Amino acid sequence: MTIDSIRQAIGSIFRAMEAHHQELNELDGKLGDGDLGVTLLKAFTELERLKGGLPEDLGQALMQCASAVTKVSSSSFGTLLATGLITSAKSLRGITAAEWDKTAGILESVVPALLARGKSSLGDKTVVDALAAISKDIAGQSDPEKIAQGAAAAVERTLNEFREKPAKVGRARIFGERTIGMDDPGMVALQVMVNALT
Amino acid sequence: MKKILNDPSTYAEETIDGLCRAYPQYYKRVGLERVIARPDAPRKGKVGIVSGGGSGHLPIFTGYVGPGFLDAVAIGDVFASPSADEMATAMRAADGGAGVLRLYGNYGGDVMNFDLAGDLAEADGISSTTVLLADDVASARLAEREKRRGVAGMVFAFKIAGAAAENMLDLQEVTRVAQKAADGCRTMGVALSPCTVPQVGKPTFQLSEDEMEIGMGIHGEPGVKRGPLQTADRIADAMIDPLLADLSLPRGEQVAILVNSLGATPTEELFILYNRFHARLTDAGLAAGFTLVGRYATSMEMSGASITLLPLDAELSKYLRAPAECGFWKV
Numbered sequence: 001m002t003i004d005s006i007r008q009a010i011g012s013i014f015r016a017m018e019a020h021h022q023e024l025n026e027l028d029g030k031l032g033d034g035d036l037g038v039t040l041l042k043a044f045t046e047l048e049r050l051k052g053g054l055p056e057d058l059g060q061a062l063m064q065c066a067s068a069v070t071k072v073s074s075s076s077f078g079t080l081l082a083t084g085l086i087t088s089a090k091s092l093r094g095i096t097a098a099e100w101d102k103t104a105g106i107l108e109s110v111v112p113a114l115l116a117r118g119k120s121s122l123g124d125k126t127v128v129d130a131l132a133a134i135s136k137d138i139a140g141q142s143d144p145e146k147i148a149q150g151a152a153a154a155v156e157r158t159l160n161e162f163r164e165k166p167a168k169v170g171r172a173r174i175f176g177e178r179t180i181g182m183d184d185p186g187m188v189a190l191q192v193m194v195n196a197l198t
Numbered sequence: 199m200k201k202i203l204n205d206p207s208t209y210a211e212e213t214i215d216g217l218c219r220a221y222p223q224y225y226k227r228v229g230l231e232r233v234i235a236r237p238d239a240p241r242k243g244k245v246g247i248v249s250g251g252g253s254g255h256l257p258i259f260t261g262y263v264g265p266g267f268l269d270a271v272a273i274g275d276v277f278a279s280p281s282a283d284e285m286a287t288a289m290r291a292a293d294g295g296a297g298v299l300r301l302y303g304n305y306g307g308d309v310m311n312f313d314l315a316g317d318l319a320e321a322d323g324i325s326s327t328t329v330l331l332a333d334d335v336a337s338a339r340l341a342e343r344e345k346r347r348g349v350a351g352m353v354f355a356f357k358i359a360g361a362a363a364e365n366m367l368d369l370q371e372v373t374r375v376a377q378k379a380a381d382g383c384r385t386m387g388v389a390l391s392p393c394t395v396p397q398v399g400k401p402t403f404q405l406s407e408d409e410m411e412i413g414m415g416i417h418g419e420p421g422v423k424r425g426p427l428q429t430a431d432r433i434a435d436a437m438i439d440p441l442l443a444d445l446s447l448p449r450g451e452q453v454a455i456l457v458n459s460l461g462a463t464p465t466e467e468l469f470i471l472y473n474r475f476h477a478r479l480t481d482a483g484l485a486a487g488f489t490l491v492g493r494y495a496t497s498m499e500m501s502g503a504s505i506t507l508l509p510l511d512a513e514l515s516k517y518l519r520a521p522a523e524c525g526f527w528k529v
Contacts, residue, residue, distance in 0.1 A: 063321065070282040070286070070311075070314060070315075070318065071281060072281075074274060074279045074280060074281035074282065074311055075307070076307060076310055079307075080310075083314055086318075086321075117310055117313055118310065119306075
């Protein structure tokens, strides 16, 4: 994994967000303020703009990405994205080429950071449940293509697993039982991102 | 919507521009972001105090930047959190090398962004602490205090923490004093009519002509009881009863009291309420050791009022009375 892998990933997710941001807004609008898609589109438009100038040091690069995300978004998903990037940056400081099999461990470190920031727990039906599933499923994998496929399968499985459960945290919690049968918008956003990488 | 404005999308921006032009002795813009700092910030060796939150609550938040109050503030659109980036900019503007206290109200979006701002500032070598105001007794039971929202209690906390920092206490001590003030504050509000967020254009809630809602939040969050409009004395009782029950203070104690207009309610009506508050405190054997009556924490043009009580000890009393000034009031 080098800075080029990160640039490539940003480009793929940016294009996926251009295509899917409306769907995410509509899904989010059923439970929240309906700005999830636009939040992510703004974040990845900014990352796409600055990706050429990112430094080779992966830690520094992700820190710059986090800072850029905070500039364009103050909504909760943007804040979680930035938190995930900062946490990942800590494991990659001073490294210009990382082994792909480190990915699972990095995601594993992101999970508790996001839970702490969002004051939530695993099982609350949030994006973190899907991230935790990814980190478990891709452990030991060193092929980027297999990692992306494993991640996509893990998100799909988590969506299925939680569809019939109520949301327990955030604004969706207020809707309680009404969230049964609905996909969590944050998990769907992660699905859009992960699918873009397969 | 009937408002004095040029463009709803630049409402927050134009407000802070005007504020800085009107009172340049207290407020300066930091860069191009919606961040305001004292003109002399950062003061070397002094703990910096930073707050932030949505626009629409003046004098909260930006109004309280000034000597003896806050050093810098990040401000969002009306009722919306500023970004973590703006909060980190405010922290950098406030840091004189002695660290920064983040002192603000307990709202999910603000907390997430201020925590993230702490990560960003930490990467620049700035150490910081957090004290949250959770003074709105209507928003959760005493057993779940950490879930309560922060409202007008911020006024006392800003004043007290600001004085502690001005006295050159270190970060740990300023944080302790601020936490004591935040822990002591209890607030209860009543709403008589809603306000309209400029970018939304519609009132935040509906209340009919003869209705009021006890305990409604400053963004129109549901309160504890909606019912017919009562006389001032009965409204005052409904506001102060839960505070006295929550605090259960022994007789002979002193309290600071803030009777606050949510925006549209005239100061006259605050004084009508004050008569009853005064009588109830006297009945409970409590003395008002520090009193504020007026517009200190508002919710645009919402009509209604809030009362905040803070039990005082010698330390809190000293810092409340210490000199301080901002564009809206001074001690």
